[in-house]
Amino acid sequence: MSLQNYIDRINVINENIRKFSQYPKKVKLVGVSKTFSVEKIQMAIEAGIKVIGENKVQDAIAKFEKESFPGIERHYIGKLQSNKVNKVLNNFHFIHSLDREKIVKKIDKSGSQIKCLIEVNTSGEKSKGGVEPEELGNFICKLHKYKSIRIVGLMTISPLTKNEDEIRKSFKNLKELLEANKKNETDNIHFNELSMGMTNDYKIALQEGATMIRIGRGIFGSRK
Ligand SMILES: *Cc1c(COP(=O)(O)O)cnc(C)c1O
Numbered sequence: 001m002s003l004q005n006y007i008d009r010i011n012v013i014n015e016n017i018r019k020f021s022q023y024p025k026k027v028k029l030v031g032v033s034k035t036f037s038v039e040k041i042q043m044a045i046e047a048g049i050k051v052i053g054e055n056k057v058q059d060a061i062a063k064f065e066k067e068s069f070p071g072i073e074r075h076y077i078g079k080l081q082s083n084k085v086n087k088v089l090n091n092f093h094f095i096h097s098l099d100r101e102k103i104v105k106k107i108d109k110s111g112s113q114i115k116c117l118i119e120v121n122t123s124g125e126k127s128k129g130g131v132e133p134e135e136l137g138n139f140i141c142k143l144h145k146y147k148s149i150r151i152v153g154l155m156t157i158s159p160l161t162k163n164e165d166e167i168r169k170s171f172k173n174l175k176e177l178l179e180a181n182k183k184n185e186t187d188n189i190h191f192n193e194l195s196m197g198m199t200n201d202y203k204i205a206l207q208e209g210a211t212m213i214r215i216g217r218g219i220f221g222s223r224k
Pocket residue numbers: 032034055077078157198199200214215216217218
């Protein structure tokens with residue numbers, strides 16, 4: 001793919017942000033670069049990408065060792081394993097996939113100021129991570145004793161379906177949970193960010209209030 005291809009794809013996404021979001025200026029485009037090479041990431045950055053998302057710690061670090069991508073924000077969007085948390089803290093600016101107290105405890109203890117989003121399983125699919133929606137209030141209350149960790153919002157992955165109503169329901173659900181939990185905010189726990197929407201469903205997510213959209217194939221092309 002040429003630089004122009006990347007520019008064209010990013011332009012389409014940015015137009016859709018203006019078209020579908022109620023607050024386009026607040027929306028952050030996360031270019032999900034998992035499985036793609038350093039060269040391709042550099043091309044996407046040249047085309048305007050300012051935030052990249054990776055889901056495997058080792059793969060991501062191997063890329064960052066080759067190229068540090070100065071000025072680019074790095075978001076961790078994959079499953080969190082307790083024994084790799086420190087590597088995530090040292091190599092990323094955001095975590096989208098916080099869903100266990102054990103990990104919260106570890107981050108809090110480290111004193112890291114990495115910004116975290118709590119993943120919520122709005123689809124009910126067993127294969128997906130995330131706190132169950134009906135458990136979220138409880139989970140957040142348990143976090144109140146941690147005074148260092150920074151929580152900034154919620155993240156979800158929509159159900160695997162072509163049914164737009166179901167996808168929209170999942171995003172609406174996340175937005176409602178965000179609003180409902182504003183009463184549970186503390187000095188270090190805030191609910192402002194909604195990370196939702198990927199290549200196939202980001203327009204719906206934007207209509208439903210996404211502030212971060214995570215797009216891989218829509219920027220980099222299909223993954224082998
Ligand atoms: C892979 C991935 C994405 C991007 O998916 P695309 O369909 O390539 O846009 C977004 N979020 C998470 C958590 C992912 O793992």
